Amino acid sequence: MEVATGPMTLRRIQEMLGASCITADPPLDLEALVGCASDLMSNVLAFGRPHAILLTGLTSPQTVRTAEVADCVAVCFAYGRQPPAETIELAEGSGIPLFVTPLTLYAASGRLYELGLPGCPEIE
Amino acid sequence: MNRKETVNELQLLVYELDVESAMTKEVVTVSPDLAMDKLPKILKSNRITGVPVTEDGRLVGIISLEDYVRWAADDGKPSCVGDVMTRKVHTIYSDEPLVSAVSRLERFACGRLPVLDRTTDTLAGIVTKGDVIESMLGNLEIDYREEGLRTYRTSRFFEDIVSDSTELSFAYEIRGESISEGGEVASSLKKTLRRLGMHPDVVRRAAITVYEAEMNVIIYAKAGRVRVSIDQHHISMVVEDEGPGIPDLEQAMAPGFSTAPESVRELGFGAGMGLPNIKQCAESFEIESVVGEGTTLRVSFHMEEACA
Amino acid sequence: MCLSDIARELDLTVIYDGGDIDREITGGYATDLMSDAIAHAKAGDLWVTLQVHVNVVAVASMKDLGAVVLTQDRQPLPETLQKARDEGIPLLGSNLRAFDLIGRLYQLGIRGT
Incomplete structure (x- = not known):
């Protein structure tokens, strides 16, 4: 089945992943242009594209730093994993919305891809 | 944003924004021929306390509720606006900085300033204290979200300095083993470069x-530091550490190799x-390492060919 | 779905076939963190990761995973490949990034838990 691919609002992502938002006043109308699934922040820094939603299992403050530096639109943590307070604090400060989905990283990525969120271009 | 930053930002905004960005453009005006007894209705229906008087688009005076009250108390004999209005009006040009509007409103203790277009000398709008506050708050909001107006535009900055060569430099200290602080320098540098108006890429x-x-x-x-220097065309960074050094640089450069x-x-x-x-991101890349002493990394970026 | 079909459908490189390329893959799992794989991956899962060090095979073997797919054309370290041979763990490779590879696996019906 072919689905139209394109940007997806944070609202729809949140809904489709059954995710909760753990930062204040999430800008749900913002759009993620691409999906990025990684637990290696170096990889996100190296190959991430601006305005990606970062799906990860890593909840340390470095995830927020990485999202900030790599211009990610939001971060969604998998496995229902609540990040430590310092991660949330940092995210509030740098304006990166954080979501938590009960799905695994695999299922969350698979679902968004199936719904039409494109990935990052293949590496050359 | 802390209080000090907010104040600095407000100060910046009053200089950076012009009157045009804050003024109300849809201005109610009256003709000098208007009968005085018609004035209260116009003021009331527009919820204003004063109105500029124009003739062919040119400002000839201003008439306020105060003028009306004085006229009415003074027996209110049939007159037109042109006879009662204040002819000497303090005005401001639309291209002046907002700070001029603030100081003029303050100095002349008036509630509003008619805004003139400098080239045509006609009425372009009106600015009140409320407009100034609203505009600054609105812009602070944008600023807060995008840091948009907080850019000094590096090119302008460098043009302003008269010298044979100009370089801006700053440094950050890194504490070894402070994993939880990892990324702080990157975050600070990113904010700084953005404020300097550099290309997002x-x-x-x-x-x-x-x-x-x-x-x-x-x-x-154990410890290290990042020194950043910026001239008109490049950003250069030197990262030095007092670490164990890298015994085999070629191996260290191989993707996937890690100790x-x-x-x-x-x-x-x-x-x-x-x-x-790092090698992929930077335009020039040099690394030197002495085992037992430390490692020095030098990288640079061109500012113009941002999307190369 | 069997591993060889998946490999064919998604153009995966077979780095080492694990001695049985037709083995059944029952689910998918993705992480670059060993502790997550240890905690959450299920026997028979296809594990999508960017990590190429030897611990990947050690964990895959310990958890009886179906196979490991390395993303972004990453090559296993020599000791990783050796360990895969010792443990009979299939090692495959893809030029895709994790999000895209997972998406395509998901569309083939390889679901996560």
């Missing part, structure tokens, strides 16, 4: 580079991508 690559370099220092060294402990890998770093990442 350059900002991003410089921030990524410094993030990786910072993590390397944190993972392997990081599992604890670091679990933090999403140490997967052997750091140096290759």
